[in-house]
Amino acid sequence: MVTIGLALPHYDGLFPGPGGTGPQRTRSALDYAQRAERAGLHQVWVSDHLWVDVAPRDRRRSPDCWTLLAAIAATTRRIRLGSLVTPAPLREPELLAHQVSTVADLAGGRLDIGLGAGWNAAEFAAVGRPFPATADRLASVERTAALIRAELGPMAPPIWIGGKRSGILRVVARVADGWNLAWDPTPADYRRRLVRLNEAQTSAHRPTASMLRSVGLTTVIGTDEADLHRRWTRLRDWVPGGHLDELSFDTWRSRGLIGTPDEVRNRLTAWERLGIAHVVCALGMPFGLFDDEQIDLLAAAARRVEATTSTKPHAQEEKA
Structure with missing residues (x-):
């Protein structure tokens, strides 16, 4: 059965009400994690960035990913939690392993580690670290995964790696427990990437069936057609930077998991038939x-x- 995760809102001002910066932002993020647990969702995911630039001269800052994950772990009991994704070269691997170990202590087996190669050179500059070449950033993902497993031993959390390019897919094939593809791939996009991943797993002598797979999808649900139109209008006014202004309703609706409850259910079922084990839902925009x-x-x-x-026999996974 496909499980559902929430891309937890945690950036300045990317909440339903006005304000939501600094301490209010961080407390709101924690409140939403607890609300997701009460609602019965499977998981919450926190992105690992210093900020997001939603428009020119509009930078929204974030609480620290691993500090927030520690707070979520300490104030929830059932829901899983994880990073989506931590840029491995941005953090000292030994320090990251220590942070992961602490959160794992608090989470009690509910933690997943998402790793990536990093892409935002400005973040590296802000923390005084050089921005490595692509090959070095990919190697950092492998080294960090190996260190975490060595430090935590049999109790090491599952490691998910996010990305879509050939280089990172080869790293996924060699070392990951799971793979995440975001945001809003179409089923055709996903199949193409999956072919590359399967080829890389074969080269790495790992069985293709061993890899858990997830996608990140923009999600907006309307109770019916009229309600979906109303929410579209509200979302378009809310999204910073006018990013939806040039989209038609139908084009927007074709994304991810956008539609009425029956449409969303059907799309989730279709992704499950493609072998997706988990869907990370961004409710309007990633981490907002x-x-x-x-x-x-x-x-x-x-x-x-x-x-x-x-109530139905499990559908056969579609072959890539």
């Missing part, structure tokens, strides 16, 4: 939230998928 009710609507959609799969 424009509408509190979306969490409950998403949880209801997940329950519908669970009910459907429990």
Whole structure:
């Protein structure tokens, strides 16, 4: 059965109400993690960036990923949590392993580690670290994964690696427990990347069936057609930088998991048939939230998928 995760809102101002910066932002992120647990979602994910530039001269800062994960681990009991993704070259690997170990102590087996190669040179400059060449950043992902496993031993959390280019897919094939593809791949995009991943796993002498796979999808649910139009209008006004202004309703609707409850359920079921084990849902935009009710609507959609799969024979995974 496909499980559902939430791309947790945690950047300045990317919440439904006004304000939401500094301490209020960080407390709100923690509150939403607890709300996701109460709603019955499987997981929350925190991105690992110092900021996000939503428009020119509009930089939204974030609490530290691993500090926030520690707080979530200490104030929840059931829901899984993880980073999506930590840029391995941005952090000293020994320090990261120590941070991971502490969060794992608090989470009690509920932690997943997402790693990536990093891409934002400005972040590296801000923390006084050089921005390595691509090959060195990819090697850093492998070294960091190996160090974490050596330090934590049999209790090391699963390691997910995010990315879509050939280089990172080869790293996924060699060392990852799971692979994440974000944001908003189409099924055709996913199949093409999966072919490359399967080829890389074969070269690495790892069985292709051993890899857990997830996708990150923009998610907006309307209770019916009219309600979906209303939420589209509200979202378009809310998203910073006018990023949706040039999109038509139909073009926007074709993305990810956008639609009525039946449409969302059908798309989730289709992704499950493609072998996706987990879907990370961005409620309006990655790591933002424009509408509190979306969490409950998403949880209801997940329950519908669970009910459907429990009453029907499991569909055969589509071959890439």
